[in-house]
Amino acid sequence: MIKRVWIIAAAGLLALLAVAAFFAAGWYGDADLDEDTAFIVPSGSSLTAVAAKLADEGYIGSADAFLLRAKIFGSGDPIKAGEFMLPAGSSPANILKTLQHGEVIRRFVTIPEGMPSILVHERLMATPLLTGDAPVPAEGTVLPDTYDFERGESRAAVLQRMQDAMSETLAELWAKRGSNIAVSTPQEAITLASIVEKETAVPSEREMVAGLYSNRVRLGMRLQADPTIIYPITQGKPLGRRIRQSEIAAVNDYNTYSMVGLPQGPITNPGRGAIAAVLNPADTSAIYMVADGTGGHAFGDTLAEHNANVAKWFALRRQRGEM
Structure with a gap:
């Protein structure tokens, strides 16, 4: 009798071990991923929703089996939203x-320094993994920098981050402004900075160029x-030719040769x-x-100095x- 009980118990144990092995094999064995695959977890997704998405996209055989094995063998840590490489x-x-x-x-x-808003818009619209439309931002409202984004994120959301970055940066720098500035408001600072940005590609002479234009103001x-002649013509895009005399003399709200x-x-920007x-x-x-x-500029205090520099x-x- 005792021997029979042991046989039954042993058989039950073997059956349990076989079930456990089956479940473990389904958990630790290969899934249906023949190559590295990008997978997106939408924001706010539950593990149940993600399991269903994995099954729908053919990466696991059964969402229910995945969830059951996850409860038995997996960690209880939450899943994260975003795009992952499996x-x-x-x-x-x-x-x-x-x-x-x-x-x-x-x-x-990436938005390079000095990229006008019309080209910022074109760059966002040409970024294929973003979605939706975005307006052409107001000039000077985007902070040039490199911004990260997630696949499927809206262009409008990325643009808003760029504009928020400009607002934060301007507020920070305005609070640290010197006493010798020639502008009265943050908006004037952006306007003058946009001219400095377009007038020199040499970072080390920005303060000198800013000082020169501040003196003129x-x-x-x-x-x-x-560049203020070109902007009304192209909205900041390259002119692609020499500036004409008629354009130098043009009267508008941007041309600083006529105002x-x-x-x-x-x-x-x-x-x-x-x-x-x-x-x-x-x-x-x-x-x-x-x-x-050399890519930079020669500076002069007087017209005579300037004429000598021009001659050189x-x-x-x-x-x-x-x-």
Whole structure:
């Protein structure tokens, strides 16, 4: 009798072990992933919803079996929202671990310093993994930087982050402004910074260029910044040719060759460096500048100095065969 009980108990144990082995094999064995696969967990998704999504997309055989095994063998940690890379051959156990503890895939869109809003809009619209439409932002409201986003995120949401970043940066830098600035409001600071951004590609001379233009604003001189001629024509896109005399003489709200003071608004989206330069410009007497042939500028305090610098620039251009 005792022997029979032991036989029955042993058989039951073997049956339990067989069931456990079956469940374990289904949990730790390979899922239906023949290659590395991106998988998106929508924000707010439950494990039940994610299991159903995995089954619908063919990565697991059964959502119910996945959930049951997850309760028995898996961690109780919550899953994360976002896009994850599921490696080829991942088991259901590894899939759950990835969704609980893996790194969310981050994708990036870069807005260079000095990119006008019309091109910011074009870049966002050309980014294929974003969704929906976005308006052309007001000029000067986007902070140039590299922004990460998730697959399927809306373009409007990414644009809003860019604009929030500009608002935060401007507030931070305005609070640190120097006493020698020539602007009265944060908006004027952005407008002048947009000119500085377009007038020099050399970071080390931004403060000098800002100081020069600040002097001109205080003296009531025309800023005579070429990019302000181009902006009303192209909205900031490259002109692709020389500026015409008629365009230099044109009277509008931007052309600083035909008006005194700042244009009515920014002519591009200035970066943090240009904004900081306008709010802490170099202490200089310079009111003139001309290209020096190295990518930077030669600065002059007087018209005589400026004319000498211009003569050097023209001589260099003739030597290069450009004139």
